[in-house]
Amino acid sequence: MNTEEQPISEEPSQVDEAPSPDGPNAAPLIEVNNLSIDFDGNCILSGITRSITRGQTVAVIGESGCGKTVFMKTLVALLTPTTGTVLFDGVNLNRLTPAQLAHTRRRFGFVFQNAALFDSMNIFDNVAFPIRQNEPTTGEDEVRQRVRKHLVEVGLPEDVAGKFPAEISGGMQKRVGLARALVLQPELIVYDEPTTGLDPIMSDVINELILHTRRLYPVTSVVVTHDMHTARKVADRVMMFYPRRMLDKGQSQILFDGPPSQLEHAEDRRVRQFVRGEAGDRLREMSRAMA
């Protein structure tokens, strides 16, 4: 990280103040206001102001180290902003007590990059965990029924329930992670790199599952990905982040915010280069940032 970081811009830039593509009347589920995050003096995100409306699927793209995962973890209050606020359904997550936050988190589903299944539990217990944790009065018969339903929804055979995470493939683990995220029927699902490390077929299976989930449930989704195929296929809005350390003071960190069809025609050259997978003059920019 560059220690000679530019001071954090407290004022949202012009691009960050852009209205939601869904128009001013759409009800936002998430509102991020002037969000900034520092780690050990390094600015990762600064001056981010955005809102995500109910039912929207937003893909967050950008190169490694640009703050996508930090942004996503802040949305579900796994990280606390250095400055700024994150409102979920009008409630400031950072003002909640731990008990209130735990209660609110029942409305979130989170699919981790490597699934983050509990090694010590079998697949059934992994998927049942959120129900047992958050609905302790639910009977075991109902738990069994719901777990089976969600395992079937993500296309997993019934015999997988008794296996442990280490005994199944990466693609299956991701599907179990999705079943676990869906089991409480959340309002917001956050996917962290859902197709990373998977073969093209399994990647597309995951993309189809994201679309299928959206058709089945009235869910808002945020998909953090490097995969342009995923972004184009599942999202109706794409936000492209750029590393703070490579920008001048006051420049917006979000280079693009719009429908995926507009990505190829973005005004910013860096967006077009990212979409096409072209290095362009990135090496020179990296050297400048390291200097």
Add this chain to the structure above:
Amino acid sequence: MSGDSSSIDRLSSFGSRLQSRLPHPLHAWIMQWGTAVVDGISSVGDLAYFTWQMLSWMFTRLPRRGTMMINFYQVGVLSLPVVALTGTFIGMVLAVQSYYQFQAIGLESRLGVVINTSLVRELGPVLAATMLAGRVGGAMAAVLGTMRVTEQIDALTTMGADPIHYLVVPRFLACLLLIPALTVMADFMGIVGGYFYSVIILGIDRAAYLHHSREGVVGFDLFSGIFKSFFFGGIIAIISCYRGFNCQPGAEGVGKAATAAFVYSFVLILAIDLFLNIVLDSIYFMIYPEGTMLF
């Protein structure tokens, strides 16, 4: 938390300014010590906050019985064989080490006093705690560290479970409540081992050995050993869980967390043992002014 980090940022920026002004060796020395002091204070504060969170959960809501029982089984039942085995050997080693000195002054029949007192007051609790730190503490740090690295702890949080409540409280209770049982087991097996070697192998008179052994060990000795073990169990759980929760990324991070958990636990066990021995000895001599009599 952001206040803490901004203070550390200010210190770092002060360090950078200092770097441009001071001659290199002095600057390096000050920076090293300054960083060590700031890190040390920050870690102690973190550890205290971690302990406070755990204790506040413990007194408000205990984890489910099933979660507790798994940890109790792993800490208590699975540690019994190794604690019993090492206890037996320590008792026999004490007999081997002490026999020739006692024989030289014709007091070999009083060997049991030394073996049993050493075991019950000192070696039993410390041995059980050391085995627990090695077998259970290292494993706790490694498991929790792996869970941190693979985002399983984050996953718990996103599902509305508090990781400290779910992962730390059961481990703390298991260590705290079961280490006295392990200590008693180490004491018992050590006494059996000492008796076996002294009477069966070395041929010391059985009746005299047992008679003097009974006279040498009082209830306070057993109490002090068990009393100390509660502190040892608590510190092993807190240090090991804290190291696991604050594990650095990667396999090396997990390995370092497991090693640090054992090393810090062991050093703290000995430090607490010294402090508690001073306190307990002063109480002991108030109750038994004549002390333990060999003759």
